[in-house]
Amino acid sequence: MTLRAGTLYGVGLGPGDPDLITRKAARLIEGAQVIAYPSLAGGDSFARAIAADLIAPGTQEIRMDLPMTTDRAPAQAAYDQGAAAIADHLKRGTDVVALCEGDPLFYGSFMYLHARLSAQYPVEVVPGVTSVTACAALAARPLVARNETITVLPGPLDDAALRDRMRAADTLVVMKVGRHLPRLRALLAAEGLLDRAIYVERASLPAQRVLPLADAPDAAPYFSMILVTRGADPWL
């Protein structure tokens, strides 16, 4: 008799407000026997915190602790260990729910688990609300309409790459702002886009705030974003 393998669910939790979790994600987490999630450098896990009210007592938890370094090898080792622990459950027929901030496939770490496990086990991805639309909602700005285009750029890109893409885009979203804020602000100002640039911090969380980019703090948190909309008549 062969045992049917468990399914690995990659579940998007949205931008941080537990209320922005989808009904499907909530049901999967509530019913999970085993969950898995990343944490950073021995600290708390943001993903686990978002889902906390849905995790039943007695649920087994697999924690993947990622070191605070840009070197990829230690993180790869953490995902190797996590994937092995997850596989132990899947091979016995138990499903595992991997908790992912935002959407699992949009700048998410779930791809590292998918890469390690999808050849041997069934995997299902449950999409989530991204921080991009959460920021637009908080700023009350339409992101794109009709035939406009939108480009998402990570702040750590170099100046030349950022500048080229800033020029080509209609709506522009800069993620992973953090310590790059002063440089990003200078680049946008040089392109004549500072007037239209909005800074959004921790969208959907209690400490959320929105400011003109011109007034934003030089030291921005990692969960901050810049939004530049320039549709001809976005509100009409």
Place this chain on the structure above:
Amino acid sequence: MTLRAGTLYGVGLGPGDPDLITRKAARLIEGAQVIAYPSLAGGDSFARAIAADLIAPGTQEIRMDLPMTTDRAPAQAAYDQGAAAIADHLKRGTDVVALCEGDPLFYGSFMYLHARLSAQYPVEVVPGVTSVTACAALAARPLVARNETITVLPGPLDDAALRDRMRAADTLVVMKVGRHLPRLRALLAAEGLLDRAIYVERASLPAQRVLPLADAPDAAPYFSMILVTRGADPWL
């Protein structure tokens, strides 16, 4: 005695599967005394269909019927009428929940209501799962990782605009494919991107399907999308 005005909620419903509605959106719809939604040319409303199981008996419904034309004036008239009907409730202190496919501010029609009502009434936007991440989930492809960029393009753009942006993008998502499919496929082939291009139709709905773009039907439905990922090592 002054009456407190009602709030207009613009509520994202996600890509089509009612299970991808967020907990916040579900609660607002279940508790709504008045809902509003667009429908197309006298036909059914896709937004209403997604939310159907949450709409309580007796809920008042404001339907904005949009004509099937690219001329903007008749649609503007439909939103004018809808906004006036919504305002009648808001001014009496009753909240109105506007149902929006996907996310209200991502190629959504909610901006037309926001433009007409946000100066006089409180408005809150509840972000939703977009079809972009739903398509990636179905195709099981990471959209973007690390410092990659992503650009979303509407298929109706002209060849030159599409070509420039196809060349500049890392990950590329083409929305509103419909009858433009053969032209989009030819453009992607000319750029050497056909091998990496995936066609996704009706993601999250029962009739969903994924195909290599090379095998996609020439006559695609409106709710179809092309996904091109070209990260150097997306799975590692």
